Amino acid sequence: MRLIHTSDWHLGRRLHDHSLIEVQAHALDQIARLCLDEGADALLVAGDLFDRAVPPEEAVRLFNDFLLRMSKDVRIPVVAIAGNHDSAERLGFASDFLALGRIHLRTRLSDRAEPVVIEAGGEVLHVYALPYVEPLRVRAELQDESLRGHEEAIRAALRRVRERLQPGTPSVLMAHLFASGGSESPDSERSLEIGGAAQVSAEALDGFSYVALGHLHAPQRVAGREDIRYSGSLLKYSVGEANQRKGVTLVELGRGPLAVREVPLTPLKDVVRLEGSLHDLLHAPDFERVRGDFVEAIYTDTGHLLDVASRLRERFPNLLAARPRALLLEAAVERATPRPELALRDTRELLEGFWSHVLQESAPLDESHHAVFREVVGRLERHEDPDADAQEAA
Numbered sequence: 001m002r003l004i005h006t007s008d009w010h011l012g013r014r015l016h017d018h019s020l021i022e023v024q025a026h027a028l029d030q031i032a033r034l035c036l037d038e039g040a041d042a043l044l045v046a047g048d049l050f051d052r053a054v055p056p057e058e059a060v061r062l063f064n065d066f067l068l069r070m071s072k073d074v075r076i077p078v079v080a081i082a083g084n085h086d087s088a089e090r091l092g093f094a095s096d097f098l099a100l101g102r103i104h105l106r107t108r109l110s111d112r113a114e115p116v117v118i119e120a121g122g123e124v125l126h127v128y129a130l131p132y133v134e135p136l137r138v139r140a141e142l143q144d145e146s147l148r149g150h151e152e153a154i155r156a157a158l159r160r161v162r163e164r165l166q167p168g169t170p171s172v173l174m175a176h177l178f179a180s181g182g183s184e185s186p187d188s189e190r191s192l193e194i195g196g197a198a199q200v201s202a203e204a205l206d207g208f209s210y211v212a213l214g215h216l217h218a219p220q221r222v223a224g225r226e227d228i229r230y231s232g233s234l235l236k237y238s239v240g241e242a243n244q245r246k247g248v249t250l251v252e253l254g255r256g257p258l259a260v261r262e263v264p265l266t267p268l269k270d271v272v273r274l275e276g277s278l279h280d281l282l283h284a285p286d287f288e289r290v291r292g293d294f295v296e297a298i299y300t301d302t303g304h305l306l307d308v309a310s311r312l313r314e315r316f317p318n319l320l321a322a323r324p325r326a327l328l329l330e331a332a333v334e335r336a337t338p339r340p341e342l343a344l345r346d347t348r349e350l351l352e353g354f355w356s357h358v359l360q361e362s363a364p365l366d367e368s369h370h371a372v373f374r375e376v377v378g379r380l381e382r383h384e385d386p387d388a389d390a391q392e393a394a
Contacts (some may be wrong), residue, residue, distance in 0.1 A: 005249040006235035007046035007214030026268035041120035046214030047083025049177030071101045082107040082131040083176040113160045132176040170209040184227040188238035190310030236271035239296045303356040
């Protein structure tokens, strides 16, 4: 049995001010073709199909078109669950009717022990679907007020599932949760809960031939186990994910040992971070290959520069941000340096660069200028009014 595991599509998401619908459509087209090329027997989507509970119209249309293609052209079952970004009620609309076309949208906790039965090539596979649920929902469903935290809730919810497992029949669990030890992408993932209370141990997911997880955006194994995996998100949804590989997970199980392979997807527009002098960013041939991508540009020039973003946008029309490397270094230093020492080092180069740019013919700065500037900055950092002394004197 061959399965394609994917998750975290976040249809309708924007990257800064840029729509991603066209890029997402390109990625979904690759998944549909991959299902055919690889001879997949089912497609598993482990939650966060949409980016928010009420998705924009173009996102709903894209999802509809994809499901129609899977049903009419690819003609394999699709099993999808609700994630923490999805509205379970909206995603589950008409799910019983869609199941007649082998589109299984599992959004209710109460359905977790009723497997989706996949049959192909004389083999049978049971897929159990556990959508994202808060512990409060599990307590209400099981009428057990003693359950506290995600770990206890998931363990309790899966007891009924394990009672239904059939010896000799391969089983897959789909779930949307935060498995302990997983690598996060905090600038693009929505936290499930403050601290570590939302985490679920790998041991709580034992007992299945394969566990297809969603929520974390980096493709990864859980606790070093090949049988419990995150496929990762459909695309890079922040610059912090620029170095991640994005794709789907191809899973083979049944008669032989479990085999898992990551299959990359080629984005229509990649997310990249570039670094160099402003001149190089504007003119170096090496950067030409990413002209059409989503770009964060880090320029290494010191001193004051004007209209950096607008100048870079002429070369990189999908520019996300332009940041001076000096400020990024200062931010790192700020986390480790006491404030008085930091202010002395931060302000000098900034003031001198601005002074030389605006008053090129004037006398150079002396220490008295720096002292006044440091005092003003210090008062602002303490949320004081720089004109307070003058007002009091008046």
